[in-house]
Amino acid sequence: MKKIKALFLVISLTATVAVAQQQKKKNSGTPKVTDVWVVFKTHFDLGFTDLPENVFARYRGEMMDKALGVIEKNATLPNNQHFAWTVPGWPLYAQILGPQQDPERKKRIEKAVRDGSIVPHGLAFTTHTESLDYEDLVRGLGYSSKVARAYGQPLPISAKMTDVPSHSWVMPTLLNNAGIRFLQLGCNPASQSPRFPQMFWWEGADGSKILCQYTSDYGSGIKAPSDWPSRNYLAMIMTGDNHGPPNKDEVEVIIAQINKEMPDAKVHLGTLDDFAKAVLAEKPDLPTVKGDTPDSWIHGLLSNPVEAKIGRNIRPLESALDGLNTQMGTWGVPVKSISAKLDKAYEQSLLYAEHTWGMNAEYGPRYSYGDDWKKWLAEAAAEPEPENGDFSKLKNSDAHNTSTGSKKKWLHSYDVKRQYIHNTNDIINTGLNTDLDLLAKSVKVPGKRLVVYNPLPWKRSGIVENPWKKGSYFYVNEIAPSGYVTYSQNEIKESAITTDRQSEFNTPYFKIIFDLKRGGISSLVEKKTNRELVDRTSKYVVGQFLHERFSTKVVDQWFNVYSRIKTGWGLNDLGKPGMLGADKAPYMAFTPNDWEIFVAHTGVADVATLTAIDTKGLAKKYTLVFSFPKNSAYVDVEWFVDDKTPDKQPEGGWLCFPFAATDPKFIVGRLGGPINPATDLISGSNKYLMAVSSGVSITQKDKSGMGLTPRDSPLISLGEPGLWKFSLDYVPKIPAVFVNVYNNMWNTNFPLWQQGSWSEAVRIWPIDNSTETVANLTEKSWETRLPLLTGVSDGEAGQLPAKNEGISISRKGVLVTAFGENPDGKGIVLRLWEQSGISNNVIVKLPNGSKYNKAIPVNLRGEVIGKSINIIAGKLSFQLKAFAPASFVLSTNALVKKVGGA
Incomplete structure (x- = not known):
């Protein structure tokens, strides 16, 4: 969702004058600003304006030539007039300074980096943050760190993201614990945004705070508003999507305009770090905001349901492979280093989470629906394949003139995006299979063994x-x-195994009744308490599949509430112009109304399989599988679709979970820490749909209730299905969770239709009133996510014992997110992340055979932050804060002084 083509400079000369005029009318007084810090940056899109490979080539070539031209022309000016260009960490590290760069140009770039004229901020790029897991985010900080360390610069203390309206409140925790002090967030101009103050302290669940500026556009105007709370003002001058830096004349015009509008202020051309240092030294009186801001674009994750599932499943296994490989080496198994492969896996995972998912729909069938869209698809299929499979040289299509350009190129751009997470999946699964089979080979058990x-x-x-x-x-x-x-x-x-077709049966933990009209559980009674777990008054049943098709009325209602730009690109990107009218495509809520049941009873589980009789042409087949283990009190619900029919008309699919709870209290396990949606969400963020890290609990006054974690899809709605809905004050009241399994809500750069076959699984369980809710949610959810x-x-026995214990922590609810080669220096990094909300002392017991005797506290970028702690008898003891990370480099005495680049 972007302003592109002619709208290159978000703060261009024309825009600068317009903003200044608007502010002049609005402001009644003169801002008490003594210093204006002018920072230049372009908005980085991984693709969107073109295929990624073409975007990268422009960054390496013409953009850098333009930036270097400005840098070198004003090098003789006073220091505060030196032009600096701010760049995200990943494109600077991997592309601009990467092996593809021209050697002569690279020398000029390296000089500019050493001189502080080309500057990385602390983050890799803009992400759909809540789609990631903890260690992905940490590794994303490493690209800027590598550049800074390689070229003799301090690690950046500032970070910037643009376009995506809101991010998980893991950000204050992540950045503060990495030594980053300031975050600038700029919203897409058409989207609603969190109602943050102009500048504030953002506090995370662990109590960490960062200085934050939030702007309702990519950047900020050249004149401070009258109520600006600091003597220092940031003029964040942004150019548009992949446009590149301004030229020398444009820079001079902007500076002249600032001098005209704010003649009493000193103007500094500089970096985000320059501004952050000035404000932090000033210590202005700023408000503290503690709360979470779910992303109002997060629905896009389930426009790629297969890849969303892969991402949710594979990201926890990145840390698992890291730890397994390290432990096996400690146990004496001859494993190979996986450091380089793990780095690649994290990189590809981050690239999949970057906020652009394909080329702009302007180049595709944005305005085509019904027969017109089918005609477009036929034309795309008829296009010849590019020579040597090279899509990069094909011309971009134009939806307004479908006779020109390549439709295949636009379709290919989505495959390029999908491939990133498939790459991570291949790397991690290959590594795990290799090490696990080697572990099996190494144990003292002969013959075939598992x-x-x-x-x-x-x-x-x-x-x-x-x-x-x-x-x-x-x-x-x-x-x-x-x-x-x-x-x-x-x-x-x-x-x-015994089988039957009974829709009512008992298991060791539950009494179950299935509804074969709606396809789900209409009654689930917990035997221990005789408590009914299903809301019998709901129009849904547990596990029910619901398909929604949305009408122009629904879309327009949402658009008029959400979009700040009602015409032009705002309408094209956020609305659905050209979609079939309500007379041809009215709103539809569909569930197959006739299901067959088949039940298999084994010594391990009772498994009920429901198959839809009539899918009304929406798919070839729908299947629901309900598994009731005989040794554990939970239910696994898995939905299968066989050959879903693609449809460009707005639609979405859900799995429904109505639970019995009076005056329900919701807890959502979000990245960064759990939230109560009634109290912990900042107004203006997404209150209807959000990603979960762990899961959701719904409890009543006596603290009993139900827990749920989606194994495959991260997206949930509370109370009611949440597509095409936005509100500043929505609070869920109905005790129900809806798990999204696909949608095509957007008209910008997420895929516009879904097809094919895949599955989605969800685990539910009763919560006892004697259980601490967050701890229970953490334990059960991560046992679901990390199987x-x-x-x-087969063959001869090895030398390892048949049973063994690895790294352990003195209490549950603490994740080990890294245990392997230190990406920031020497030694082995051990990183924990508290998840249950308990602050206390923990003891980490290292695997048998571990020889480490020192643990050096480091931050999330590998900088030493405290004195080393002795590891005694393989145990490390320290204080761990609730919802906080803790990182150590494990070492011997000889390596203590060589850690973290220090």
């Missing part, structure tokens, strides 16, 4: 598939923290 590995740092049990008989499962009891247990093939016993892993081998 190793079951627990990637969590607390003891757990679970169900595992028999590798020698697909579809057969067995229960594994109490595997040690980060440890494993071995089974020979003969030890895995197959249980008897037990297996490796197999």
